[in-house]
Amino acid sequence: MKVKVASTSTSCLDYYQEKHDIDIIRIKLLDGDKELLDGKDITADAFYQKLRENPSWVPKTSQPSVGEILTYFESLVEQGYEQAFITTLSKELSGTYNSALQAAQLIEDKLKVTVFDTKTVCFSEGYFALEADKMFKEGKSLEEVLERLNFLRDHNTIFFAVDDLTQLVNNGRLTGAKAFFGKLLKVKPILQVNEEGKIVSIDKIRNIKVALKSIADYIKQFTKDKKFYAHIVYAGNPELLGYFENILEFELGLKNLYKAPSTPVIGAHIGPDVVGIGIFLQE
Structure with a gap:
């Protein structure tokens, strides 16, 4: 068939x-009265460049x-x-x-x-x-x-850290965040896509680089010495990406992982300063 x-x-x-x-x-990414097809009418690089040049831009999705x-x-x-x-x-x-x-x-x-x-x-x-x-x-x-x-x-998860939570909180993608809006904006939490497919906060750190380093510990807890496949997810911040790659190599011996840029539709919800890792445990 x-x-x-x-x-x-x-x-x-x-x-x-x-x-x-x-x-x-x-x-679709909605830019005013324009409908842009994610990845076709606007690429990740073009999207994050526009977001940096226009911090007040609030794209929506459909x-x-x-x-x-x-x-x-x-x-x-x-x-x-x-x-x-x-x-x-x-x-x-x-x-x-x-x-x-x-x-x-x-x-x-x-x-x-x-x-x-x-x-x-x-x-x-x-x-x-x-x-x-x-x-x-x-x-x-x-x-x-x-x-x-x-x-x-x-048998998979994503751990990631976000430097600015404004977009995640405002669009409701971060579970349970509304009541803690003021506090959350001052921290750099470690977030996880959990087994239900929800984005949840699992730790709260005051510094984005410390948060990225702490992700290494969560990876160890999740994998528990099992074999796994991993890839990096990131959104528009080469400096954070490079820093996280160094952490993964130094702490876990992981290097040359595939790096996947978050698409414009994802970026509209999480913002431009995100780095994390997707993990699949092997049978």
Whole structure:
């Protein structure tokens, strides 16, 4: 059965250096009355440069509509696909999962669509799509792919630090932050994408570089000497990125990790000064 794998644009697959044929379902960045497709009409570099040049700029985002996703599914039918496998960012962070699910139900008589909530974001989300695509190309069944992805979903996390929490707090992406708005803006917390797919604060540090160094301890606690795959996520601050890379090499012996820039849609919610690490435990 011919299967097409697709992922949402927040998967950072636009910036993945190795060739792939995973389709991208694009979330929109709203700049005034302009609608910009994430990763297509505006790149990560262009977005963060504009954010630095215009600190008062408050971009908003918009998930793809059910109709837009349905149109994409109809195009797959026209191309001869019988099955589609869609990975999305956490439904706790966006309504894209629900939109894709509704669109899938509207076309179920023509196309078998599986919509998979990765419960994560950034390149960690993209990793699920890459793994699914690889397995389908190897001839694995849907059940085998789901078994593998369910394992990955239960054994991964993201730790990251943010220098300025204003955007995360204002847009509600940081769970439980509203009541502590004043306090949180004065600290540089360590945040985690937890098993429910929510962004939660797990520690509060007064200095961003100390926070990044503390992430090394959380990595050790999470991995517990198990084998793991890791990648770096970052948003628009080369200095913090370089500092974090040095910490990972000195504290954990991790070097030459793949670095995935956060997409404009992600940046609209987290701001330009973010660095972290995505981790997948191996079986």
